[in-house]
Amino acid sequence: MGREAGKLSLILLMTPFLLWIGLLIILPQLGIGYVSLREKISYDEFSFGLKNYVDFISEPVYRNTLFRTAWMSILVTILALIVGFPVAYYIAKIARQKSRAALFLMCLIPLWVSDLVRAYGWIVLLRETGVFSSTLVWLGIINTPIEMLYNDITVVMGLVYTVVLFMIVPLTSTLQGMDDALLEAGYNLGGSRFTVFRRIIVPYAMPGIVSGCIITFMLTAGSYLTPVLLGGKNSSWFTEQIYNQFITRYNWEAGATFGVTLLVFTSFVVWLGLKLTGQSLATTVAKD
Amino acid sequence: MYDLSCDRVTKAFGKFVAVDQVSLDIPSGSFFSILGPSGCGKTTLMRMIAGFETPSGGDIRIKGESVLSLAPNRRNVKMVFQHLALFPMMNVGENIAYGLQCRGEKKADIPAKVRRVLERVGLPGVEEKQIGQLSGGQKQRIAIARCMVLEPDVLLLDEPLGALDLKLREHMKIELKQLQHQFETTFLYITHDQSEALVMSDRVAVMNAGRFEQIGTPRELYDDPVSGFVAGFVGDANILAGKVAEISGDEVLVNLDGGGGRIAARRSDASAVGDEVEVFVRPEAMRIGEAAARASLTGTVDSLLFNGANSRILVRALNDQLIEVADPGQSGSLAPGATVTLTFEARRARAFARRQG
Numbered sequence: 001m002g003r004e005a006g007k008l009s010l011i012l013l014m015t016p017f018l019l020w021i022g023l024l025i026i027l028p029q030l031g032i033g034y035v036s037l038r039e040k041i042s043y044d045e046f047s048f049g050l051k052n053y054v055d056f057i058s059e060p061v062y063r064n065t066l067f068r069t070a071w072m073s074i075l076v077t078i079l080a081l082i083v084g085f086p087v088a089y090y091i092a093k094i095a096r097q098k099s100r101a102a103l104f105l106m107c108l109i110p111l112w113v114s115d116l117v118r119a120y121g122w123i124v125l126l127r128e129t130g131v132f133s134s135t136l137v138w139l140g141i142i143n144t145p146i147e148m149l150y151n152d153i154t155v156v157m158g159l160v161y162t163v164v165l166f167m168i169v170p171l172t173s174t175l176q177g178m179d180d181a182l183l184e185a186g187y188n189l190g191g192s193r194f195t196v197f198r199r200i201i202v203p204y205a206m207p208g209i210v211s212g213c214i215i216t217f218m219l220t221a222g223s224y225l226t227p228v229l230l231g232g233k234n235s236s237w238f239t240e241q242i243y244n245q246f247i248t249r250y251n252w253e254a255g256a257t258f259g260v261t262l263l264v265f266t267s268f269v270v271w272l273g274l275k276l277t278g279q280s281l282a283t284t285v286a287k288d
Numbered sequence: 289m290y291d292l293s294c295d296r297v298t299k300a301f302g303k304f305v306a307v308d309q310v311s312l313d314i315p316s317g318s319f320f321s322i323l324g325p326s327g328c329g330k331t332t333l334m335r336m337i338a339g340f341e342t343p344s345g346g347d348i349r350i351k352g353e354s355v356l357s358l359a360p361n362r363r364n365v366k367m368v369f370q371h372l373a374l375f376p377m378m379n380v381g382e383n384i385a386y387g388l389q390c391r392g393e394k395k396a397d398i399p400a401k402v403r404r405v406l407e408r409v410g411l412p413g414v415e416e417k418q419i420g421q422l423s424g425g426q427k428q429r430i431a432i433a434r435c436m437v438l439e440p441d442v443l444l445l446d447e448p449l450g451a452l453d454l455k456l457r458e459h460m461k462i463e464l465k466q467l468q469h470q471f472e473t474t475f476l477y478i479t480h481d482q483s484e485a486l487v488m489s490d491r492v493a494v495m496n497a498g499r500f501e502q503i504g505t506p507r508e509l510y511d512d513p514v515s516g517f518v519a520g521f522v523g524d525a526n527i528l529a530g531k532v533a534e535i536s537g538d539e540v541l542v543n544l545d546g547g548g549g550r551i552a553a554r555r556s557d558a559s560a561v562g563d564e565v566e567v568f569v570r571p572e573a574m575r576i577g578e579a580a581a582r583a584s585l586t587g588t589v590d591s592l593l594f595n596g597a598n599s600r601i602l603v604r605a606l607n608d609q610l611i612e613v614a615d616p617g618q619s620g621s622l623a624p625g626a627t628v629t630l631t632f633e634a635r636r637a638r639a640f641a642r643r644q645g
Contacts, residue, residue: 181373184340187360188367189387189438199386203377 029263036256052257062241066261069238070269072152073220076159080167080216081209083160088171088208089201093180107168115162119229122158123149126230150232158230163219167212174208175201210277211284214270221266238262289352291316291474292337292365292442297346299332306332308498309346314442314476314491319468321477321485324495325521330478333495334444337476338367350441361390366435367444371451372427374419380406380430381415387438405437408470424452425460429467436471445477449484461487482522486510494518514556516640519568526574526611528567529642532559540639542567546607549585553637564642571600572614573636576628585630587611589622603628 036053038046056062091103110118125131126148133145148154182204186196202209227237238258245255274280290313299307307329314320322330335341337348339360347354355363366387375383384402393401399415406412409429414422422430428448435443445464449457465488468475479485485492486506493503494517502514513519520527528551530544540555542565553567587605592615599615601622613630622628 179371179373181369181371182375184338184360185367185369185373185375186386187340188338188365189434190361190390191386192361192390195390200375200377206377 032256032259034256035252036260038253040253052253053261055254056257056261062258065236065238065241066265068236069221069262070265072156072159073217073266074269076156076163076220077167077213077217079156079160080164081213084164084167084171084212085205085209087164088168088175091168092172092175093178104172107165110161110165115225116229118162119158119226122154122161122230126154149230150234152231152234155227155231155235155237158226159220159223162223162226163216166215166219170211170215171205171208174205174211178204206277206279207284210274210279213273214284217270217273218266221262221269289316290314290349291351292476293347293349293352294333294337295347295349297333297336297348298344299329299336299341300344305498307336307343310495310498310500311346312493312500312503314474317472317474318490319465319475319477319488321479321489321492322495323479323482323485323492323522326480328495329498330480330495331446334367334446334476334478337442338365338444339363364438364441365444366438366440366442367446368428368431368435368448370446370448372431372448374427374431374434376419378419379415380417380419380422383419383430384415384434384437387434391438401437405433408436409433409467425456425463428452428460429463432464432467436473440473442474442476443471445475447479447481449479449481457484464488486522492522494521496521513568513638516566516568516643519638519640520566523570524612525568525570528569528609528611530565530567532561532563532565532639535561539634540565542639544585544605544607546609548605548607548609551585551637552634553639554635556638556640559639559641565639566642567637567639569632569637570614571612572616573632574611574613575631576601576603576613576622577631585611587628587630589624589626589628591624592622603630 037048037050039049039051041047087107091100091107095103123130127133128145128147128149130148132148133142136142137145178201182200183196186200191199222239224237224239224243227235228240231237239262242255242258242262245251245258274284292312292314294310294312296309296311297307298305298309310329310333312320322333324330332341336343339355339358343356348356350363350365355365375386378386381399381402384405385398388398388401402415403412406414409432411426411429411433414426414430419427419430431448432443449460449464452460461484464475464477468488477485477488486509489506491503492506492509494501494509496517502509502518504512509518509522513522519525528542528544528548530542530548530551532540533543533550534541535555538555539552540559541550541552543550544567551567553569559565585603585605587603590602590604590610593600593602597616601613601615603611603613605611611630
């Protein structure tokens with residue numbers, strides 16, 4: 001292939017990407033950043049400054065919602081790791097070659113249904129008149145129906161269910177790259193099951209663990225449907241605040257400020273996580 | 289007292305018997321090899337000794353004690369894996385210290401032990417290097433050091449030279465033998481490469497289809513093979529197929545198939561007159577020269593293969609088979625197309641009943 005043809009295919013390939021990242025990511029972010037720095041003086045009259053951010057920091061409700069969202073997202077990430085690791089290990093190392101693809105596909109099946117439908121699935125199961133509650137009453141274990149929706153446990157459970165797949169995929173692919181001989185060498189040199197797990201499997205899987213954690217954390221912190229549907233008014237999820245500012249209160253300046261804050265804050269948490277585990281983006285998410 | 293004994297060890301996977309009633313005894317401090325083609329069960333046997341597979345029958349004893357009930361991490365048998373299996377997330381020092389830490393050695397003693405074993409394998413001061421920074425031969429030595437620091441009763445080596453390039457492999461053969469001498473530990477080496485087995489071992493077991501065909505010193509296997517398989521697998525040999533025409537004492541006269549002529553060979557099994565046999569003749573047992581009375585072949589020179597001291601002359605026999613003849617002098621006096629007579633002493637040719645397939 002000639003140089004010209006190579007150049008042309010590069011341009012053709014890059015154009016959709018550049019259009020996408022430029023028009024749908026960078027431009028809106030710049031717009032949000034711009035709006036967040038606008039201070040409303042009166043109708044159609046603005047000046048620039050950090051007043052929106054000062055307001056955000058000085059209002060405990062907003063601040064606490066952000067921290068609560070971050071903590072719950074971290075909790076969801078940890079739970080997804082605990083649930084996802086054995087699944088990934090089973091698929092990558094224990095299952096037979098033949099059943100591996102089928103198992104992997106089974107993990108993907110929930111993705112064929114939209115988030116909304118999946119959240120309604122939980123509602124059908126957990127509401128006061130739902131499947132669980134009625135069954136328990138019918139069995140005589142409880143006397144009156146109980147409401148299992150609209151509490152933190154349900155929100156966390158629903159979120160783990162939604163994001164665990166994104167933990168399993170990178171973990172499986174990392175663990176698949178591990179030579180079984182490493183495990184056997186670990187035992188052969190005298191290691192117990194726990195030693196082999198702690199000193200060989202976990203360090204080897206670290207890039208996959210960190211990459212899975214970053215993805216699940218970002219997805220969780222930015223999720224909207226699941227916390228709102230399963231947590232109701234009590235969920236106090238930060239994305240809900242953003243929605244309220246933009247749509248309900250029509251306060252675009254505050255909404256934009258919240259959006260930028262969420263982005264900066266979650267990026268900071270990810271950066272902190274990378275620092276603490278001694279990894280970098282290049283060795284985890286961008287690993288080939 | 290044997291460091292390692294296997295007593296009628298058997299392993300069956302469903303109906304397939306991978307290892308069939310194998311027995312061996314390895315004396316302390318010797319270099320023992322198991323030589324066989326891939327799929328002969330040698331790796332399965334080694335994995336049973338290491339504890340990664342459970343035998344279907346028989347017993348494995350280390351220093352006289354049965355180890356069948358011991359988990360792999362409780363056996364004092366260490367293994368150098370085919371692809372070495374050095375831990376990529378640890379540096380050299382941590383790799384070697386791993387086993388000592390698992391054993392619960394005192395923290396303060398570990399660095400000194402690591403340093404000492406690295407000196408013994410000739411790589412002092414590489415503790416801080418990452419595995420990726422080492423060359424193939426260095427990795428090999430680290431893999432051995434990682435095992436030897438634990439002072440095992442037996443060191444198992446599973447074709448560890450397979451991944452190296454030829455030049456390095458030749459070098460590592462000698463080095464492995466020296467390391468074994470130096471550590472005075474029993475080595476059990478598994479390979480499909482007969483030259484590795486011959487060069488390094490005190491004793492070699494030739495394995496085929498789950499069974500040992502012969503156990504002996506390299507010289508015994510080479511000069512005194514007990515079966516056609518061993519004769520064909522150990523060392524180079526021309527395999528000439530034919531039928532027994534006459535038996536006189538311990539010699540047989542064989543009519544070669546396809547009208548290749550009649551040759552004399554040593555009678556090595558119970559083949560009777562009229563039976564199909566294979567005659568194994570080593571290239572270096574053949575001479576080019578005068579027609580002898582009974583054991584000779586005629587043919588034309590097909591080509592000359594120059595390879596230094598290993599040079600060969602390819603001779604096309606009357607039945608169109610190509611026969612390799614050693615040509616250590618690289619005489620150069622022959623040209624392709626010349627008619628020659630090949631002679632060899634009957635006692636250096638062996639006739640075995642023809643193998644199936």
